[in-house]
Amino acid sequence: MPDHVLKDGESLVTLAKQYGFGKWQTIFDDGGNSALKSKRGQVNALLVGDSVFIPAKKAKTLSLGTDSKYKVVIAVPRGVWNLAWSVDKAKCGDKVTLAGETNLPDGNLDLALKGRELESPKLPKVTVTVKAKKFSYDWTIKDVQHLKDGSPTTAFPEIHIDATTADSSVPCNVATLSVQAVSDADKQTFDKRQSWNGFTNHAVFDQKIQRFVNLVDVNLTCLKAWGGTHVDLTSAGITGTAGGCPWSGHRWARPKGLSMVPAEYHDGKTWVPLPKGFVPSATNYQAVGFYKSGTSFVGASGGTWPEPFTDYDFNSATYTSVRSKWTTQINAQWTDCFPIRRVGCASDKSVTCCRYGVTMSVAFNETTSFGADVVMLAPGALRSNAGLWFMGDTSNMPAHETGHHIDNPDEYPGGAVDPSLSGDGAKAGIDPDCIMGQNMTKTKKRHYHAIVEMTAKLVNGKSGGSDKFEAIDK
Numbered sequence: 470m471p472d473h474v475l476k477d478g479e480s481l482v483t484l485a486k487q488y489g490f491g492k493w494q495t496i497f498d499d500g501g502n503s504a505l506k507s508k509r510g511q512v513n514a515l516l517v518g519d520s521v522f523i524p525a526k527k528a529k530t531l532s533l534g535t536d537s538k539y540k541v542v543i544a545v546p547r548g549v550w551n552l553a554w555s556v557d558k559a560k561c562g563d564k565v566t567l568a569g570e571t572n573l574p575d576g577n578l579d580l581a582l583k584g585r586e587l588e589s590p591k592l593p594k595v596t597v598t599v600k601a602k603k604f605s606y607d608w609t610i611k612d613v614q615h616l617k618d619g620s621p622t623t624a625f626p627e628i629h630i631d632a633t634t635a636d637s638s639v640p641c642n643v644a645t646l647s648v649q650a651v652s653d654a655d656k657q658t659f660d661k662r663q664s665w666n667g668f669t670n671h672a673v674f675d676q677k678i679q680r681f682v683n684l685v686d687v688n689l690t691c692l693k694a695w696g697g698t699h700v701d702l703t704s705a706g707i708t709g710t711a712g713g714c715p716w717s718g719h720r721w722a723r724p725k726g727l728s729m730v731p732a733e734y735h736d737g738k739t740w741v742p743l744p745k746g747f748v749p750s751a752t753n754y755q756a757v758g759f760y761k762s763g764t765s766f767v768g769a770s771g772g773t774w775p776e777p778f779t780d781y782d783f784n785s786a787t788y789t790s791v792r793s794k795w796t797t798q799i800n801a802q803w804t805d806c807f808p809i810r811r812v813g814c815a816s817d818k819s820v821t822c823c824r825y826g827v828t829m830s831v832a833f834n835e836t837t838s839f840g841a842d843v844v845m846l847a848p849g850a851l852r853s854n855a856g857l858w859f860m861g862d863t864s865n866m867p868a869h870e871t872g873h874h875i876d877n878p879d880e881y882p883g884g885a886v887d888p889s890l891s892g893d894g895a896k897a898g899i900d901p902d903c904i905m906g907q908n909m910t911k912t913k914k915r916h917y918h919a920i921v922e923m924t925a926k927l928v929n930g931k932s933g934g935s936d937k938f939e940a941i942d943k
Contacts, residue, residue: 472520481512481521481640482548482572488523493546493640499524511637547572548640552632558647560932561610561822562813567595567632567644568605575599579635580606584628585645589614591817592630609815615650616681616821624652624680650822654678654927659919665878668885670855671842672876676923682826683809683924687799687874691792691833692760693783694845696859697774698722698731698852700754705744711737715772722754729851730754735775751883758845758857769845769856781848783835791860792833792846795867802868802904803829803875806912807940809924818943823936825924827917831871865909872905876919881907890915914940 473484481493490496497512501522509515552569559565571578580595591612597604613630617623628648634641656677663670675686703718712735714721722731723740730749733740743749759766759774766774782788804827811823818824836843843856850861855873858866873879878887878898886898893915894900901907904916917940925938 472522475515475517475519475521475642477517478551478553478642479517480548480550480552480642481515482546483550484521484523485546489526491546493548496521496523497640513633513637513639513641514643516643545572546640549573549578549634550642552642552644554632554644554646556646558649559610560649560934561613561816562811564607564609565646566605566607567646568603569641569644570603571599572602573599573639575601578604580632581635583631584613585631586625586628587614587617589628589630589820591820595632595635610648611814611816611822612820613648613650613816613822614820615652622680626650626652648822649932651678651928651931652681654931657923657927657930659876659923661876661919663876663878665885665887668879670873670876670878670885672874672919673842674875674919676920676927678825678924678927681821681824682828683920683927685803685827685829685875685920685923687829687831687871689831689833689844689874690836690840690842691844691846692836692839694758694760694847694857695766695774695778696845696847696849696851696857697757697759697768698724698754699757699772700731700734700743700749702734702744702747704753705747707744711735712775713773715768715770721757721772721775724851727850729756737775751881754852756851756854756857756859758847760839760845767839769839783846788846788848788860795858796831796833798865799831799868799871800829802865802912803827803871807914807917808943809917809921809938810941811928812937812939825928825938827920829871865904869904869909872916875916877905877916880905914942 481497484496485493497506499522501524505519505521549569549571555566576599578597578599580597582592582595589612595606597606613628615625615628626649630646630648632644654677656675658675660673677684699714699719700722701719707718707720710717712721720734722734724730725732731754733742758769766778809825809827814823816822845857847857847859848861850859853859853862853866853870855870858870879885880895880898880900880903882899888898890898893913894903902910904910904912921938921940925936929935
């Protein structure tokens with residue numbers, strides 16, 4: 470007889486019935502199927518497209534007496550067929566149904582689910598109830614593993630879940646469900662301008678997904694600069710402008726010794742002590758970056774410094790080392806603090822299906838001219854801000870200022886505070902014990918909000934969905 474190529478829903482029990490065999494074993498154990506048997510191993514592992522040899526039927530003759538009654542038992546092959554999923558493709562969180570037909574007696578029947586490309590050890594153990602020759606199983610998809618540990622890791626954007634009977638002696642076709650996930654997504658740019666407490670901020674970074682990890686690139690265009698301070702002396706009765714400071718009532722100022730707090734101001738002719746009774750605070754003085762233009766030192770927001778700054782080698786071993794240490798410090802502070810996961814994903818935390826890591830990578834790219842979004846790098850240790858970093862500062866300042874470049878406000882009184890920010894440790898925009906607070910310590914889940922926003926954009930852009938995401942504890 471010709472070979473039979475298995476079609477959807479067919480199993481050896483349907484072939485036995487179709488070709489008139491009382492036992493499916495007669496087909497499977499025939500020598501003509503030795504290669505197929507060796508390849509698949511089990512009767513319930515045959516796949517659509519497999520070629521099954523159908524042996525010739527052998528007639529059997531019985532010699533019976535005429536004076537007696539005989540009971541002839543015709544063997545009926547038992548098993549499962551037409552096992553099928555309700556859809557061909559789905560993703561984590563989708564609801565699907567697995568149903569089939571059988572001539573097994575009513576009662577419980579164990580089915581097995583298995584990931585074809587990658588094992589998913591937390592897949593459910595399935596027991597269905599056979600009733601009137603039919604059964605079904607409803608499943609909300611979860612715990613399908615898409616990432617294999619290794620160096621490097623291997624991502625599987627598609628895992629085929631094969632379903633069949635758990636008992637290898639019960640013939641059944643294999644029903645296959647393709648479970649999809651977004652493991653990779655091309656780079657997109659986050660670009661947002663904010664205003665907090667009178668301060669403006671422009672956050673820009675690139676993000677892509679590679680093997681279920683968000684790769685966040687913060688590229689800082691940096692310029693050799695010098696640092697000074699301006700102080701608002703209007704409360705001390707100072708008016709007008711002087712010494713190249715362009716704002717009425719304000720003056721250029723400088724500290725004494727190692728302090729960053731101003732002690733003197735320039736009155737247009739010389740440096741003099743701050744007015745008696747005037748107390749510098751976070752709200753009345755601010756550092757200013759200056760760049761050299763000809764023989765003048767021009768402020769980032771206008772004005773000129775009243776005297777020349779001392780020149781220095783921006784790319785000396787000392788300052789190159791500072792920027793290298795900053796890179797390590799920033800990346801460590803912002804990398805792998807919290808996974809980002811789809812809201813509603815019920816999979817175990819050990820399963821990668823809707824969960825994405827975060828790896829931060831900051832780069833300092835030198836420019837020779839001042840412009841929008843340029844970060845000025847200056848010697849000394851005055852009070853830094855998002856656009857002016859002092860290379861003598863040994864605190865966690867670089868990680869804090871990078872937080873602004875990924876759309877986070879300050880969280881200390883007098884800073885660029887968003888008072889609507891509450892929860893996750895913040896109260897009315899203030900949280901001293903965090904990277905954006907006074908102590909510049911812990912990264913909190915809320916600090917990933919822009920990365921979370923980009924994760925949703927990247928994943929939904931690839932899948933066509935509208936899922937929401939959130940940062941979660943490890």
